[in-house]
Amino acid sequence: MALLDPILDHKWVVLAAALLVYVSSIAVHRRFFHPLARVPGPFLPAVTKLYQSYYNGRYYLQIEKLHQKYGPIVRITPDEVHLSDAENYDKIYYMGTKYWKSPIYYNALCVPHSTFGTPPNEVHKIRRGALNPMFSRQKVLELEGIVQEKAEKVCARMQQGVDNGQPVDLHHAFRAVSVDVISDFAFDKCYDFLERDDIGATFFEMARGIGPALWAFQQFPSFQAMALKTPPWMAPYMSKPLGYVTGMQMECVRQIEGVQEKLRDNKDLGRQTIFTTLLTGEDKPEGYKIPTTWQLKDEAYSVLVAAADTTGNAMTVAAFNVLHNQSIYQKLVAELEEKFPDRSQRLSFVELERLPYLTAVIKEGLRLSFGVVGRLPRVVPQGGAEFNGHYIPGGYVVGMSSWMMHRDPHVFHDPERFDPERWLKSQEEFRRLDHNMIPFGRGTRQCVGMPLAYTELYVTLGTLFRRFPRGLRVFNTTPETMRDYEDFFSSYHPYSRREEWFRAYMETSEAIRSSLLEFWKVFIQATFSYGGSEMCVVAADETENPRRNIPKAVRRVFWRIIFYVLAIPPVGMCMSSEEPRLLNAIDKGEPGVAASPSRMGEFLLCRTPTSCFSYQTYELRIITAPSSTQS
Numbered sequence: 051m052a053l054l055d056p057i058l059d060h061k062w063v064v065l066a067a068a069l070l071v072y073v074s075s076i077a078v079h080r081r082f083f084h085p086l087a088r089v090p091g092p093f094l095p096a097v098t099k100l101y102q103s104y105y106n107g108r109y110y111l112q113i114e115k116l117h118q119k120y121g122p123i124v125r126i127t128p129d130e131v132h133l134s135d136a137e138n139y140d141k142i143y144y145m146g147t148k149y150w151k152s153p154i155y156y157n158a159l160c161v162p163h164s165t166f167g168t169p170p171n172e173v174h175k176i177r178r179g180a181l182n183p184m185f186s187r188q189k190v191l192e193l194e195g196i197v198q199e200k201a202e203k204v205c206a207r208m209q210q211g212v213d214n215g216q217p218v219d220l221h222h223a224f225r226a227v228s229v230d231v232i233s234d235f236a237f238d239k240c241y242d243f244l245e246r247d248d249i250g251a252t253f254f255e256m257a258r259g260i261g262p263a264l265w266a267f268q269q270f271p272s273f274q275a276m277a278l279k280t281p282p283w284m285a286p287y288m289s290k291p292l293g294y295v296t297g298m299q300m301e302c303v304r305q306i307e308g309v310q311e312k313l314r315d316n317k318d319l320g321r322q323t324i325f326t327t328l329l330t331g332e333d334k335p336e337g338y339k340i341p342t343t344w345q346l347k348d349e350a351y352s353v354l355v356a357a358a359d360t361t362g363n364a365m366t367v368a369a370f371n372v373l374h375n376q377s378i379y380q381k382l383v384a385e386l387e388e389k390f391p392d393r394s395q396r397l398s399f400v401e402l403e404r405l406p407y408l409t410a411v412i413k414e415g416l417r418l419s420f421g422v423v424g425r426l427p428r429v430v431p432q433g434g435a436e437f438n439g440h441y442i443p444g445g446y447v448v449g450m451s452s453w454m455m456h457r458d459p460h461v462f463h464d465p466e467r468f469d470p471e472r473w474l475k476s477q478e479e480f481r482r483l484d485h486n487m488i489p490f491g492r493g494t495r496q497c498v499g500m501p502l503a504y505t506e507l508y509v510t511l512g513t514l515f516r517r518f519p520r521g522l523r524v525f526n527t528t529p530e531t532m533r534d535y536e537d538f539f540s541s542y543h544p545y546s547r548r549e550e551w552f553r554a555y556m557e558t559s560e561a562i563r564s565s566l567l568e569f570w571k572v573f574i575q576a577t578f579s580y581g582g583s584e585m586c587v588v589a590a591d592e593t594e595n596p597r598r599n600i601p602k603a604v605r606r607v608f609w610r611i612i613f614y615v616l617a618i619p620p621v622g623m624c625m626s627s628e629e630p631r632l633l634n635a636i637d638k639g640e641p642g643v644a645a646s647p648s649r650m651g652e653f654l655l656c657r658t659p660t661s662c663f664s665y666q667t668y669e670l671r672i673i674t675a676p677s678s679t680q681s
């Protein structure tokens with residue numbers, strides 16, 4: 051016993067030393083003897099997940115930096131590697147994939163009974179098979195009216211803003227479209243965010259509030275188990291966002307119980323919803339078990355969250371860039387006006403999706419909103435796999451992200467630029483770019499809501515820009531703000547809670563001015579067309595020798611036109627077509643002389659109308675002067 055006395059006397063020191071030895075030996079093992087020890091990367095992420103937790107919602111940015119330093123394969127946590135080469139994507143995310151979703155990552159999202167949160171592919175196949183018919187293209191086309199109605203509501207809010215001279219927060223409005231559509235479409239119980247004063251801001255703030263839990267639950271999975279077991283009544287006392295979210299889940303539970311009751315009493319179920327679909331055993335894949343209320347609540351909640359920010363962000367990024375760059379705005383409106391001459395008509399999805407420029411705008415919106423900005427981690431199947439010359443044994447995790455794929459400069463030239471034209475070059479080029487587009491993921495686990503998301507994007511953006519073809523402006527928001535994301539699986543714009551956010555507005559004065567300008571343009575054109583014929587009649591009546599003088603004047607018109615056409619190329623050659631000030635001015639949508647890089651442009655712009663006027667006066671003089679004074 052006396053032998054232990056020195057240890058017992060300094061027990062805290064000894065305990066600390068033992069802990070240090072334990073932690074150091076884990077670190078040494080993970081860094082030098084672990085199966086992933088040879089994968090490049092810095093020391094800290096190889097030994098602890100705390101490195102990832104430190105970066106919280108910005109780890110995707112740090113991963114990009116690690117790729118820049120260490121190459122296309124990087125170890126980002128002790129058991130996980132990240133890949134950046136596009137060729138690797140099809141090896142992991144394909145139809146019938148053997149790669150499971152990573153349980154540690156997806157369990158942290160707290161929806162274990164949902165299709166989305168199911169790691170094993172075999173179980174997922176059954177759940178997904180039951181869900182598919184609800185979200186097929188055919189089903190979406192049947193219920194397109196729901197999307198049309200929400201798009202009209204966004205336009206009504208915009209009009210309200212114009213009438214009151216107030217900017218409208220389109221980021222909230224677009225996310226509200228997604229929530230209102232999915233709650234109406236899938237639950238037959240619209241949340242009506244578009245009717246609320248705050249356009250659903252409380253919901254979005256609460257959803258963002260529980261985001262950081264994702265990283266904490268990955269670090270400490272037992273917290274996640276505790277959270278799942280928390281009684282609903284206790285949730286609001288633990289955290290406000292958790293209380294709010296639990297409240298919404300309980301609302302789902304009540305709705306599910308209502309459907310169950312109707313099923314028991316053989317009552318009419320009304321329109322098909324996600325609940326009626328999943329609570330009946332008809333037309334289901336083999337092995338399908340009807341879920342309990344509690345399990346079905348996970349499905350409903352995951353669908354709601356999966357639909358909200360993703361679709362809302364894509365619409366926001368597309369609309370922001372259209373309004374930020376007035377030449378894109380003009381081209382888009384020109385295409386819409388040509389296809390739908392009546393401004394107030396309903397714009398059908400099947401017609402909209404055939405419009406090339408709108409399609410290109412939507413592709414860019416999806417590309418630069420990224421869908422899920424962070425990685426989608428997958429477990430390597432038994433037998434392992436090789437990536438970039440490194441063998442990754444089965445059971446370890448690999449992942450790739452749209453953040454890196456959509457910004458790959460080898461595929462997307464000048465990737466940060468919102469450039470619809472890149473999609474319009476040729477069919478081959480379109481296909482080449484599209485192959486690198488993964489906003490919805492790919493393969494077996496690809497987004498089930500893709501047809502619905504596309505319908506929302508086409509109908510909402512098409513209708514908004516057809517209804518407001520001019521005068522909408524970005525209010526108080528910069529492209530830098532727009533580029534910034536937090537990754538809590540769903541991507542959040544951190545600034546969306548601040549005043550400085552994407553709001554679009556059309557100043558009332560601007561609206562009046564543009565209507566006045568339209569009126570003035572038509573008035574001038576009418577005057578001139580009337581003036582031309584009137585002048586001929588007056589001249590024919592007053593000239594002394596009309597038979598001789600009128601044809602003579604008309605012949606001169608022809609030579610005059612030749613003269614002006616020939617004069618344009620030499621004058622135009624004085625300006626470079628690559629003059630940056632000219633190009634930028636067009637990009638910024640600066641009108642008229644402001645777009646001119648030099649006095650020469652101004653000269654051209656002024657010279658054309660004055661020449662026309664002088665010519666008209668000149669010809670008039672010829673035909674109205676007495677023939678005796680003419681040579």
Ligand code: HEM
Binds near residue numbers: 360422494499500
């Ligand atoms: C622009 C809009 C959208 C984008 C960018 C998007 C993106 C994604 C991505 C990347 C995944 C794969 C996630 C993973 O592998 O972990 C996914 C899955 C999923 N999405 Fe979407 N989504 C969108 C809209 C929607 C909508 C409207 C719904 C509503 C039905 C929805 C429901 C789902 C579901 C249920 C899954 C899980 C599918 C499965 O695991 O089989 N999403 N989405």
